Amino acid sequence: MIHTAAKLCRGLGPACRSSFLSPSSSSCSPFRSISCYGSNLYPVAAQMVDYALSHARSQNTDESYAQGMLVLEQCLSSQSSEEGIGQNSRGVVLLAMATLSYERGNFGEAIEKLQKVQDLKRSSLAYRVAAMEALVGLNLQLGQDDTSSVLANDFFKVVEENYSQAGSVIMGRAKALKGLVELVHGNLVSAESIFGGLHKSDRCAGSVALSYGEFLHATLNFSLAKELYQKVIDGVSDNWKCDDMDTIAVCNMTSEEVLLAATLALGQLEAHMGNFVGAEEMLTKALTKAEEHFGNRHPKVGAVVTCIALMYGQKAMVEHSSSLIVQEGLYRRALEILKAPQLEYEGSKINLDGGDVMALARGGYAELLCLQQNRKGEGEKMKRWAEAAWNSRRLSLAEALDFLEPSGKVAVVEARISRAL
Incomplete structure (x- = not known):
């Protein structure tokens, strides 16, 4: 598996090569990649995930994405599914594969990979949370609103049952996603009851502030919506820390997607x-x-x-x-x-x-x-x-x-x- 990645890597410039060869604990870009969580993964798996994502996105072609996916497939085949760190490594590779599939418009493949993460019962809850959140997001994007509602309820139930491990930030994300689903369904009263108070937390994830801001925006509460959008834009890179398992996200829920959504929403609000x-x-x-x-x-x-x-x-x-x-x-x-x-x-x-x-x-x-x-x-x-x-x-x-x-x-x-x- 290393040989394939190394061969592909030789075709890139020094910056990309150093990204693949450097330790996973090195400093990350403002939009941290999944592999920044190196202490919970096998180091080689973390490095290969980082390389695959960087290579695919650096050229942004069908060929570069196919090459990135090939590296991930080889990495996945070498990961143990028995112990916790092995399941974490499999989980993060599957999440990366889902993200690359999503970015090329292959939603079915992305959903398949996300569902496989749910079977890794001994992996960190953070990876399963990221997969559940993305499954809801992708189904919303596909217009599968009833499925999204069921998945959002399942997401909330899993987090509630594992609250001692999940914590308040992940609970906030679960609630915010339920609120977004209710907003898509047009259930404003239900959405308001879910969003109330979520944005006041000092560790409020950007996705939570964004969703609540969109609810306020849609109901003409412009001043508070603008405040929340600006909070997301100003603090999004700080909210996604490389060593913070609470904030790992994939597919259409990543920090890049949240920042784009907040910027677009603020532009619409100004208009x-x-x-x-x-x-x-x-x-x-x-x-x-x-x-x-x-x-x-x-x-x-x-x-x-x-x-x-x-x-x-x-x-x-x-x-x-x-x-x-x-x-x-x-x-x-x-x-x-x-x-x-x-x-x-x-x-x-x-x-x-x-x-x-x-x-x-x-x-x-x-x-x-x-x-x-x-x-x-x-x-x-x-x-x-x-x-x-x-x-x-x-x-x-x-x-x-x-x-x-x-x-x-x-x-x-x-x-x-x-x-x-």
Whole structure:
């Protein structure tokens, strides 16, 4: 297994080679990788996980991800499944494999690896918690809301039964995830009861503050939502310590994902508050983060571009200005990245992965086209498609696009799960 990794490693620059060869206890980047928890793993396993993740992401190609996965598969085959440290090593390799699969859009493979982590009963609870949290997150992203609800309840039950080992931070994460599921279901009263008080802890995980901020944002409590978003952005690198088992996370719940989601949410919030200079600044930062981490053709980038287009539309309405060409260009780019299907449908509900964001993009684009007499027919057709694809249980698409007179709630695009809350 070492020979394969070493062979791949020779093709990289000195920085990547030293990352693979250095001890797992060395200092980590602000976005710590899973392998920073070296004291709980076999050192070679930690080094190979770190290398595989670094190599896959450094080139961000199908080939580099396949090579990274090959290293992880060889590493997994050599790990004992008997003793605790062996199960920890297997667990962290499986989590890394799930993350790489997720980042390339292979959700089924990611879920399979996460489920295998649950079978490692003698591994550290932290790895099983990370897997459970990611399973909920991926099912939410896939629109499997009922499954997400069951998994979130199971997650909470496991943490509650192992509270002496889990502690308050992991319990907070379990509650926050239940709250996010309730918010997706449109159960605002239940979500509020879950979120209450979670953000006040000094060791509040960034994911907890983010989810509660999104709840407040969606219900027009802008000032506290902004405070929480800023808390996440300012403190996210401090909240994920290399030696803190409480904060290990994978797939769409990693620190990179949380920071992207908080930055995007704050940009949307600034727009909802009418601060378009601040909105443009934050949304541009979100776009940069998304492109750097995922590449410029990833659906997460399409979600950010959709939010930028919506912001320009809102700005035009508030300031009585026109930016039709800019907005249309952004909507076209977003829909291309999101790989939106043809407009034809038979009048039934449209169920798509990422359908909420596509619906917002096409709904906003439709409103733009309906302003132009010679394109109104195209706009009406696009509007019907968007309404059929809209999946929110809390507000209609028309309410989500009504920026001038919000009906006591607004839509918030949640980058981690690519849904409109």
